[in-house]
Amino acid sequence: MADSAASSATHNSPRTWLLTSALSPLAVRLIRQLLAHGDYVVACLPPHEIDHADRSAEFRDLINECKSSRKDREGWKDRIRGIRCDGTVMGSCGAAVAEALQVFGRIDILLCCKSEAVIGTVEELSTTPFTQNLVRDQFETIFFSQVNFIKAALPQLRSQHTGHIIVVSSTGGHIGTPGMSMYTAATWALEGFCDSLAYEIAPFNIKVTIVQPNKEIQSLTNRLIFAPQMMVYEQGVESVPSVREMLTNVLNTHPDTALPPPTTPESIGTTPLSPSSAALEPDVVPGEIFQRYPKLPPGAADKLVMETVHALTAIGGHENPPARHIVGHEGATAVKEKLKTVTEELEDFVEASLSVDIFESELQVEARDGRAPEESPRGPASSTG
Structure with missing residues (x-):
């Protein structure tokens, strides 16, 4: 003890x-x-x-x-x-x-x-x-x-x-x-x-x-x-990397964990369907939810x-x-790259915010002095919030 x-x-x-x-x-x-x-x-x-x-x-x-x-x-x-x-x-x-x-x-x-x-x-x-x-x-x-x-x-x-x-x-x-x-x-x-x-x-x-x-x-x-796969998200030349495909490949290396092939419209009659499959959208291929523990x-x-x-x-x-x-x-490298991107986005946000603040302050000065607002690359002053 x-x-x-x-x-x-x-x-x-x-x-x-x-x-x-x-x-x-x-x-x-x-x-x-x-x-x-x-x-x-x-x-x-x-x-x-x-x-x-x-x-x-x-x-x-x-x-x-x-x-x-x-x-x-x-x-x-x-x-x-x-x-x-x-x-x-x-x-x-x-x-x-x-x-x-x-x-x-x-x-x-x-x-x-x-x-x-x-x-x-x-x-x-x-x-x-x-x-x-x-x-x-x-x-x-x-x-x-x-x-x-x-x-x-x-x-x-x-x-x-x-x-x-x-x-x-x-x-x-x-x-x-x-x-x-x-x-x-x-x-x-x-x-x-x-x-x-x-x-x-x-x-x-x-x-x-x-x-x-x-x-x-x-x-x-x-x-x-x-989750059952929708064919519109099946990996193509221009699609994002498919986590589903990568994990399926790992599971398929062992016969006990191999997943069945994706259900296609031609095989609907031979594949067990979820009970609510009749209510699916037209481009949703009915199918089962599968779960596996990788070996x-x-x-x-x-x-x-x-x-x-x-x-x-x-x-x-x-x-x-x-x-x-x-x-x-x-x-660590992957997270560092992600944080670098976030940092760059924040810097862009600060620059944009500073520009807006300067523009708004100029409008206030012109209004105080009784001058007509000048047009800017963003359009007439009246179009701004």
Whole structure:
């Protein structure tokens, strides 16, 4: 049991982590690192995932490893607690926090790492009640479930007068991606929430860190949900890069996750349709909503997530953690280019605003002196607001 009498957790001492979702390849590898370090782990297990044999296989293997007689795994089983928990239900989050405190006495680090991605253009997500529900589900998963965990943990973190909330986001918190508008929107919402939260809880010595790995790290290690495709958005020579096509290619490398080919008008009679397909617009091809957990080739998951795992173990519980950490050079470069564009747009806005202010001040001077307003390149003065 963790020492609940300690006034605060330092970076090098054993820490108690609560992971809001512990079944992803990233979470499983992180837990292994934490247990090897001597930390304590409360692993929240979403019911729909722990009951999914393929999704939960790695975690179950880890638990068997903890229970083994291996010398280098000694004590692991006593430092991990799995809890079935639905993050979209506030009471379930509160129960998980209470059980964590009962078992380990404290929570040093709350790691918000639940993610999944809805794939579809804005219009594809508007065609039926089923696709419209995907929008709400995306926010329930990425935003509301993590907010529920944070609210449930805050009273304990305040009473400890120490704690660290880490939110695993993605570079999608800075950069929008066509075909992932709802994922981007939910991610931005969570990051905005955390930016405000950080100021509110700083007086209680509670830190907040947003960790942004590359977007594919989260999307390729969690559930992907595909809305039915509209043929007008099928990739063409002049269209934007197709996230749907790229992710489909990854899924199609494994027979268990391969997606069926897009439904065409000629194959409508042989493809299962959504119940409300009769109400679709004329250019909408009826189809099903598909969901998949990607299966990466052996070793690919390690290569994909380990840099993020090392970043989390280094940041978690640190006395002076960063407010935001972008994982990897590529991600940092992409965000830097995005911020550069925003900066240039702001400079253009300032110049335009200055020009308007000068023009308006000239009109005021002319009106005060009784002179007729002069015409400008923008047209007669009377045409301005």
